[in-house]
Amino acid sequence: MKRLFLLVPALSLFLIPAHAQSFPEGPGKSVFENTCGGCHGADIVIGQTGTREVWQDTVDSMRGRGATGTDDDFKLIVNYLTKYFGVPVNVNQSTAKDLASNLDITSDEAEAMVKYRTDKGNFKEWADLSKVQGLDVKKLEPIKSRIKF
Ligand code: HEC
Numbered sequence: 254m255k256r257l258f259l260l261v262p263a264l265s266l267f268l269i270p271a272h273a274q275s276f277p278e279g280p281g282k283s284v285f286e287n288t289c290g291g292c293h294g295a296d297i298v299i300g301q302t303g304t305r306e307v308w309q310d311t312v313d314s315m316r317g318r319g320a321t322g323t324d325d326d327f328k329l330i331v332n333y334l335t336k337y338f339g340v341p342v343n344v345n346q347s348t349a350k351d352l353a354s355n356l357d358i359t360s361d362e363a364e365a366m367v368k369y370r371t372d373k374g375n376f377k378e379w380a381d382l383s384k385v386q387g388l389d390v391k392k393l394e395p396i397k398s399r400i401k402f
Contacts, residue, residue: 275299279395281333288322288330289315298338305354308334332357336396343401344382345375356396362388376402 275296276282289295303311308331312320316327336357344352344366353363365387370376373384379397383390393400 277337277395279333279337281329284322284326285330285333288320288326291320292318298334302338302340303334304340305331305335308338339396339399341399341401345370345402356393356400358388358392362392378402 276286286295289298312327312331312334322330335355339355342352342355347355349360349363349367352358352366353360356363365385366376366382369381369385376382379400382388382393382400
């Protein structure tokens with residue numbers, strides 16, 4: 254009989270990481286899963302995409318429904334959702350403000366991208382982004398699939 258007690262915790266250790274893997278790794282992931290998985294599954298967001306404004310509205314509305322956390326928690330959640338459940342971003346057509354907001358880069362980095370395309374012409378491919386002085390292109394790697402030219 255004793256064995257059963259050992260088996261249950263062993264099984265849950267096995268199940269928890271398997272579930273956690275369904276979301277991309279990134280800052281804010283665990284606070285998002287803990288805060289947003291209380292009433293419905295956190296996976297309610299899967300398949301949805303939105304700009305920062307859209308996710309901010311959703312998160313505000315969930316706070317209104319009773320989601321609890323600190324202001325910093327909710328900021329992290331909005332950042333996480335904007336980054337990993339964001340809209341496609343056209344790097345040639347977006348304003349610096351939209352680049353900064355939707356790609357989660359600094360306004361200086363966004364300005365550097367705009368300066369590059371103004372001076373050298375439109376970005377044509379991923380490799381062009383690494384030529385922008387002042388942009389940490391590694392930040393964009395995890396969201397490469399959302400970047401359009
Ligand atoms: C206190 C309970 C509660 C918590 C915590 C909560 N939600 Fe919700 N959520 C709801 C309810 C209730 C609905 C259904 C509302 C509806 O159908 O309009 C919902 C629906 C949703 C939907 C689908 C409808 C829509 O507005 O697009 C999304 C997306 C969503 N929640 C995201 C989140 C996120 C992100 C968080 C974490 C910040 C979160 N929820 C935390 C209660 C909660």
